[in-house]
Amino acid sequence: MAQEVQNGGADNGSARTVTFSSLKPxxxxxxPKAADAVQFYKSAFGAEQVSRTVHPKRKADQExxxxxxxxxxxxSSFLLVSEQQEDSVASxxxxxxxxxxxxxxxxxxxxxxxxxxxxxxxxxxxTEGESACCGARVGKLKDPFGFVWLIxxxxxxxxxxxx
Numbered sequence: 001m002a003q004e005v006q007n008g009g010a011d012n013g014s015a016r017t018v019t020f021s022s023l024k025p026x027x028x029x030x031x032p033k034a035a036d037a038v039q040f041y042k043s044a045f046g047a048e049q050v051s052r053t054v055h056p057k058r059k060a061d062q063e064x065x066x067x068x069x070x071x072x073x074x075x076s077s078f079l080l081v082s083e084q085q086e087d088s089v090a091s092x093x094x095x096x097x098x099x100x101x102x103x104x105x106x107x108x109x110x111x112x113x114x115x116x117x118x119x120x121x122x123x124x125x126x127t128e129g130e131s132a133c134c135g136a137r138v139g140k141l142k143d144p145f146g147f148v149w150l151i152x153x154x155x156x157x158x159x160x161x162x163x
Contacts, residue, residue: 031083034067043118047072
């Protein structure tokens with residue numbers, strides 16, 4: 001029988017257990033499009049902006065302030081939107097990065113319609129049943145900034161699931 005090991009408690013000489021309070025995906029968009037991305041997520045997903053940090057010094061030829069991070073609340077979850085600049089230390093590719101973001105809602109069709117009206121593109125058709133990966137109904141979107149979103153209804157609970 002396998003023994004459960006807490007984070008940081010593996011037999012690696014570490015006696016310190018670390019507890020995380022949350023996971024916040026950080027989405028990098030090409031500068032100066034973070035403000036547009038924030039507005040898109042507000043329109044498409046009903047996001048609320050919790051905070052915004054801008055770079056205090058911006059080159060004179062650039063009109064908009066550089067957004068270091070904008071924290072958004074979507075439902076009970078949070079995400080960060082940041083501008084990626086070509087001369088940044090943390091070079092990040094947003095296209096084809098293998099990351100898919102999943103939003104859960106009872107109204108899959110309504111959420112997809114809102115996102116499409118805000119500028120997203122629906123990818124394929126909404127699926128249902130066994131072909132739906134994370135819920136009873138799943139639709140797929142690509143936002144104007146290259147990120148892929150799954151809009152899912154809550155998965156049906158099963159008592160026969162082994163961890």
